[in-house]
Amino acid sequence: MSDYFVTGATGFIGRFLVRELLANREGTLYVLCRAGSLKRLDGLIAEWTAGGNEGRVVPVVGDLSAPGLGVDSAWIAEHAGTIGHFFHLAAIYDMTADDATNDAMNIDGTRNALVLAGALGAGTFHQVSSVAAAGDYKGVFTEDMFDEGQPLPSPYHRTKFESERIVREESPVPWRVYRPAIVVGDSQTGQMDKIDGPYYFFPLIKRLRDTLPGWIPLLGLDLRDTNVVPVDYVAKAMDHIGHAPGQDGQAFFLTNPDPQGAIEMINLFCRAARAPKFATPIDRRFSEAGPIKALPASLRPASLFAAAVHSKPATMVFDQTIGRLGIPSEVLGHVNFTAVFDSSKAQALLEGSGITVPPLESYAELLWNYWEENLDQTTAHDKKAHKSLKGKYVVITGASSGIGEVTAKKVAQAGGIPVLVARGVEKLEALQRTIEMRGGTAYVYPCDLSDYEAIDALTAKLSAELPRIDFVVNNAGRSIRRSVKLSLERFHDFERTMQLNYFGAIRLVMGLIPKMAETGGGHVVNLSSIAVLTKIPRFSAYAASKAALDSWSNVVGSELHGDGISFTTIRMPLVRTPMIAPTKMYEKFPTISPAQAGDIVIKALVEKPEAINTLSGQMGAAMHLAAPKTAHKVLNLAYNAFPDSAAARAHAESSDTAHSGSETSSQKEMVARLLKGLRWGR
Template sequence: MSYLVTGATGFIGRHLVQRLLDERTGEVFVLVRAGSRDRLDALVLGWGSDRVVPVVGDLTEPGLGVDDAWVTAHAGGIEHFFHVAAVYDMTADDATNQTMNVDGTRHALDLAEALRVGCFHHVSSVAAAGEYAGRFDETMFDEGQTLPSPYHRTKHESEKLVRYSSAVPWRVYRPAIVVGDSRTGAMDKVDGPYYFFPLMKLMRDRLPAWLPLIGVDLGDTNVVPVDYVVQAMDHLAHLPDRDGETFHLVDPDPQPVVDLVNAFCAAAGAPRFATPVDRSVTRFLPRVLQPAGLLNAIAKVGPVQGALDLLTRQVGIPAEVLAHTAFVPVFDATRTLRALSGSGIALPVLDSYARTLWTWWEEHLDTSTADDPATCAALAGKHVVITGASSGIGQVTALKVAQAGGIPVLVARGKDKLEDTRALIERAGGTAYVFPCDLSDLEAIDALCEQLAAELPSVDVVVNNAGRSIRRSLRLSHDRFHDFERTMQLNYFGAIRLVMGLLPLMREQGRGHVVNVSSIGVQTNPPRFSAYVASKAALDSWSNVVASELVGDGVTFTGIHMPLVRTPMIAPTKLYDKFPTISPAQAADLVVRAMVERPHEINTLLGNAGAVVHTVAPKLAFRVLNLAYHVFPDSAAAKGESSGGRESEQIMLARVLKGVHW
């Protein structure tokens, strides 16, 4: 069985191709413009299959511009034609929507007819329902609904072409707002709720998470993750006797806009909104007088939209998006849910994957680093050696350095993961180098330093991020002295060996900066971290001493007393799953700040408070820490049993002393 997919390099399309490769047999022909072959070649490598066959064409050309000889050779041999290529963007202009959505569909239908395909699968959108007031089921299409934007109009017109002009059997799929993969968070662009993420980030960075904010009931929206969309499409496309039907790929229980916003605010660690006046109060009013109706009506007025655009674009929200924050129709998905019954394909609850989506955006789509002139000026063209760059803080730091025009030099033990990070950077237009090295092997570090000095034009910054953390009480460590040796070997000896090996080059350059990712534990001395905190304290002390020796050579140091970060390093301690932590992207922002501003230390308020208490009232500090020692048990890995049942006390103390390692 063969397939043809348009839009295979786009977001939904590439996930659909992956699904077809995973679940079906036969060749998968993908339409690609001649200028997009490099992008497709990169995707083919990621798909890891020789069943993907490029077909050169263009959505804007009759018959999609596919060569007549190819059409003749494959006529009658393609069972499923998935037409995914289109504009999925509320901000696109009328001409673009017309060319891509309407004319593109017409050309795709012509090609489908010439190929005599078994079924034409058209990816439409719930936007085809426009502003129909009421329940819009899967048998409905042309109900006289208002189509308020070029996007709505062209989605309706393109679906109309399929329904009334297709010479081959067809099926239509209407997804709601499609967000990233619920399992990985992967997303290609900022769209839908992602437009509001920069504002949520600003709220998180400026306001305490516990601060209640007053919101208004803005009606309902509807989002679905891309993995659900492509799984459902694949299943529905292969069901027998369903030609001529339409399927709603939606959440059957619409999400209130405020609930959706709060789910992402919670994921970000930002304050959440309460709605003292909600639809229980306003439901008796005409829709135009309800908050959602008023906002949509006002935002659609030309002069108002222009004024709003000037204001809202400062935080990345186009006025066109504000005008369509909520859906007027309620989408009935009864037919789809029945067809999916027994398939194992189910829509995940947003709260279960909101943090996954947020994390991907924060690490891959947030452009705040590139938008900061001071950061770009400080890092552009600079070679930044980052240890532990294959995951967590190191990987996100590398992405941010590249975003600012810097050149990350990626160092870690695993070459494959480093290559994955380099591929991410290069796909975004950046440059990176990969140097695998076991940083617990001092001779390997010496060889690395020689290689860096020989192959790089400069080493401008060194970020000592690689580290090992061990959470185990002294009571359980008497027969595990190797824990202390291993931790010191990587966190202290490995870090200083790297700096010492690169110092001759930095001295010769007359400049260099070292960023040590230390720990809040050095200031707060939490129990059970004697091996880890001692290694970080040693690195701090060494740096403080040699900083005075090297400042005259232009070499400077910044130590970051990092709070608890949600990284793979803390994953074995399941107790941390419910703790308040900062994200790797937040930690990477601190590393970037250290590179740009170059202060001697970067501390948190709580870390400074802990250091002061240890200085002025050490006995009180030890009493408090002893209380924590008894409240927080050793990890299951350390003592070979479950973590205990004092969760409420643990969470309370963790929230009061946010960011401390327990």
């Protein structure tokens, strides 16, 4: 058994690699850390070792820029000969970084790491390089190729090439090199910690989604392929290949053997965002075939486009146009590749291990959702949001997941202080840690909001412990989809729904009114539902509870106006949260994401309107007002086309009261098309 030394363990790939090593290998993992980052590392160590690996991850204080990484000589003497694998991941993975930063981190850092590896007598030095080492090579670039005279168009490309050269020529111990492609988030969770690669385009995609109908095609150019791999694949492949016998002195491409077209990749994220997609009327059948194929590679459209992107005039234009959307010109020129990366050796070693590159379409939505809920900085850059929320205490119920969780993160982005309320204390504390790691402040107050005594205790505690309460977001709620015929013996469904959605919500607000009035007022945001306006069948319990909350707020708002306490009702459209996941019929209808719902809540907190409705909700309400009989006929068609929930049907079958419908898939499709745009639940 041998131990490990890891640099860059707190970085994105490093964190995933440490998990793999802990799960699959024995021995102690020594991880390099600056003295000022020990607190952050302690949090990661607690996360890594929560499953029973206590004591296996040990920090070693040092600095990438110091000779021998600045590790104490006594520590080196004590551990010499015990390190079997030295993984060097600490580096700059940023095409926008300048020469000095790239040189210090990628070149000098690699030399310093090699000195330490030599002093420790490490068994193998594992260098994490990049496909950028291939530069703008045109054609197939194999794992055995290295210095082929390829152009290196940026400091990033140059230093990745040079650091790999240093390992090849100067390593005092056996070495292996790994060249990942563009690394994106975890294919299982979407987790990512920085903006890089395709993520630079996400704000543009979001803006397109929020301003244009999804059916409008946009013009795109099909120039070349890109290559994207998820971080979990990279970490698993490095762990597996790093321990394969007889592979020292080799380089391995950790790339997708079936690369995606650049526009295809962008369209997958557009689809995940429900944004317009790009059409390519001139694709590679024309741009790389026929007479054009006879041209020298440097004169083909893809090469001319790349050359134009790198030119100074084009850079100036891009900086003043797409650069304002957060897309650096350096990134635009390197989304696609001139080289085709042959990963045959890596794939052969991984064969039979179960480690494969998943298709991007299988996890693109996870990547988008994680970015939108965690990395999107729209709220952080919103001056109005900062002015309205900075330093303000915002009580958010149902904060442990879905809309409440995203809203809390957005409030913290704007400088607000989210006060997190829900039943699950562990989830609330995890959200609190996330907010605090991002530089914010949050407080946790677990409470069962269906328990009146618990609500009274909560309001008393909030009033005593917080200096003031500026906002309350009533987000916690219960939804039941069950027809009245199947509810005749289940009156408790109506009682439970009303208890949480109405009585629990108003009891909370009533308990906080004295504190808000005492400290100058406050604003309450109630998350209602479009079902109140559209009156969709099977939601009688849910819609009634939300309608009661709407009416109460409208009346009380006038009474408390003089105390500076106001209300906003958001009649939210259908949101893709875990609450609607069991209802498969929703897959046929348009929905918004929790992050989009969170943006609506932020708007309500900042602008404080009396109500926020969607166009589809207003249309539904107008239809009921202008033609109530027609509205009921249309909704009865929907009622007969779609069944009750699985839980409702199971109960009905057991009590022999099942609804007998003759719905067909064609009826369902017809109703889905007819009612498209009526996003009625939350």
